[in-house]
Structure formats: structure tokens, C-alpha cells
Amino acid sequence: MTQRSPVKVRVKPLIPPGHVRTPYYLRGKVGEIERTLGPFPNPEDLAYNHSGKPLPLYRVRFSMAEVWGPDAENSTDTIDAEIYAHWLEPAENAP
Amino acid sequence: MQKSDDPTAAPAQTSQDTTQARRRHDFLQARRWHDFPEARRWHDMGGDAAGPVPSDQHDYSMFEKRVDALMMLCFAKGLFTVDAMRRVLEDMAPDSFDTMTYYERWVSSLNTNLIESGTYTTAELAEKMAQVAARGQTYGEASAP
Numbered sequence: 001m002t003q004r005s006p007v008k009v010r011v012k013p014l015i016p017p018g019h020v021r022t023p024y025y026l027r028g029k030v031g032e033i034e035r036t037l038g039p040f041p042n043p044e045d046l047a048y049n050h051s052g053k054p055l056p057l058y059r060v061r062f063s064m065a066e067v068w069g070p071d072a073e074n075s076t077d078t079i080d081a082e083i084y085a086h087w088l089e090p091a092e093n094a095p
Numbered sequence: 096m097q098k099s100d101d102p103t104a105a106p107a108q109t110s111q112d113t114t115q116a117r118r119r120h121d122f123l124q125a126r127r128w129h130d131f132p133e134a135r136r137w138h139d140m141g142g143d144a145a146g147p148v149p150s151d152q153h154d155y156s157m158f159e160k161r162v163d164a165l166m167m168l169c170f171a172k173g174l175f176t177v178d179a180m181r182r183v184l185e186d187m188a189p190d191s192f193d194t195m196t197y198y199e200r201w202v203s204s205l206n207t208n209l210i211e212s213g214t215y216t217t218a219e220l221a222e223k224m225a226q227v228a229a230r231g232q233t234y235g236e237a238s239a240p
Contacts, residue, residue, distance in 0.1 A: 015134040019182040024135050025142035047182035049175065049211070068142075 006032035009060060010091035011083060019047030022087045030091045031062035034080055042084060056085040137189035158234065162198040166205055175208040183207045 013028035021043050037059060041052030059082050065075035155163075169175060183204035184191075191200055210217060230237045 017136070019178060019185065020136070020139070023141045024139040043178045046176050046178035049179055 008032055008091040009058070009088040011060070012087050012089055014087075019044050022083055023081060025067060026060075026062065026081055026083070029062055029066050031060040031066065031081075034059040034061045037082060040084075042086075044084075057082050058085065058088060060088070136185065138185045157238075159198045162202045162205070166201060169205060169209070174212045174214055179208050179211075180204050 008030055009032070010030045011022060011026050011028060015024070015027070035058075036056055038057035039054035040057050042055050043052065045052040059080050061078050061080050063075065064072035064077045064079065067079060166180070170177065180201075181204075184200055187195075187200065187203070195203070206220070209215060210220070215223075227237050230239055
């Protein structure tokens with residue numbers, strides 16, 4: 001059985017107003033899906049007292065080099081963030 | 096990208112007009128998030144330089160305990176969610192972290208959410224605040240039933 005290659009995703013580089021849970025410093029960054037969580041109600045809707053459509057939540061793993069570039073103290077260290085499906089897009093061709 | 100100090104730009108604008116025009120121009124030209132970092136919301140401060148993390152502790156005051164209890168009661172009664180609580184905190188002015196304490200920000204958000212949920216009206220709040228203020232100047236006097 002061959003190990004499946006990790007699924008690469010890019011965090012959408014959007015900056016809307018509102019109750020956004022996707023950290024600004026990760027927008028536009030490419031990571032790998034570490035695991036799938038949820039579905040959970042979308043907090044962007046819950047915050048305005050709507051019921052919140054349940055969405056998959058992904059734990060995405062980023063390298064420090066990807067997040068901070070040359071400023072990363074340990075470029076191969078990683079950081080995990082939990083990000084809702086609608087903030088992610090495929091990034092198969094990313095390095 | 097045309098800048099506001101371009102000598103070929105249209106003359107006779109006030110500096111405020113020029114600033115607004117430049118912001119609109121930059122916004123329309125922005126293709127990626129880092130082209131327009133001003134749109135970053137103030138509370139989303141992860142990754143910023145923050146200095147040392149304070150580790151000092153303190154006993155909670157009666158006011159802080161009461162605000163916390165109120166919040167837990169509101170959640171238990173389903174009057175609003177933690178998401179709505181945070182949304183109001185994030186919508187506060189950028190200097191609220193410097194001008195208000197943690198529980199002052201909490202009670203402000205709690206109040207906004209209770210008015211939004213129809214638990215009480217602004218007029219009812221005003222009347223109650225006047226009643227409490229009439230009890231006395233100290234926290235002890237104002238807390239008396």
C-alpha cells in the first residue's frame with residue numbers, strides 16, 4: 001500500500017470585514033491537510049445570530065518557512081491551524 | 096501605480112480628498128492581500144511583535160466575578176453565543192485594548208448582545224443605570240439591593 005501524498009491547499013487571500021476566524025498571517029499561504037474535523041456550524045454566521053451552515057473544518061499544517069519566509073527562526077518547524085473549508089482552495093502545483 | 100504626489104495628477108484637491116482617492120485607487124488595484132494590508136482588522140494581531148508576555152496574577156474583583164457570572168448565565172439561557180460575544184469585541188475601536196480592561200470589554204459586549212437579543216431595551220437600561228447611580232458613589236453602595 002502506497003502512502004497517499006499530502007493534499008496541498010492554499011488559504012484564500014481574502015480580507016473581508018466580519019467575524020473571520022482565519023488568521024490574517026496565514027492568508028495566501030500553502031499548507032497540507034493534516035486531518036479533517038467537523039462539520040461544525042460556521043462561526044462567521046453564528047456571530048450574527050444566524051444558525052450557521054455546518055462546514056468541514058480542516059487542520060492544516062504550514063511550515064514556518066512558508067508562513068514567515070526568511071524571518072522564520074526554524075524554517076522546518078510547523079504550525080497547525082484549523083480552517084473552514086470555504087477558506088481553502090486546491091494548491092496541487094504549489095512547491 | 097499613480098501616486099497622489101504625481102505632478103500630473105488633477106490639482107486643487109484637499110489632502111483629505113487626495114487620501115480618499117488614493118485609498119480607493121489602491122483598493123481597486125489590489126489583487127493580493129499584501130497589496131492592501133490596511134484592510135486587516137485590528138484584533139487579528141497574530142504574528143505581530145508583542146513583547147514579553149505578562150505572567151503576573153491577581154485576585155478577581157467582585158466586579159470581574161459578576162461580569163463572568165452574567166456571561167455564563169447568558170450562554171446557559173441561550174441569549175447569545177460566544178461567537179456573537181467575540182464579534183462585538185472585535186467591532187470595538189482599535190484602542191479598546193488600551194483604554195478598557197478585559198472585563199470592561201466583556202460587559203460592553205454583553206450589553207450590546209442583550210439589547211440585540213431583545214432581553215431589555217436601551218430605555219430600560221438607562222432607567223436602571225440611573226437607579227443604581229442614585230444609590231451612592233462607591234461600588235458597595237451601588238451594589239446594595
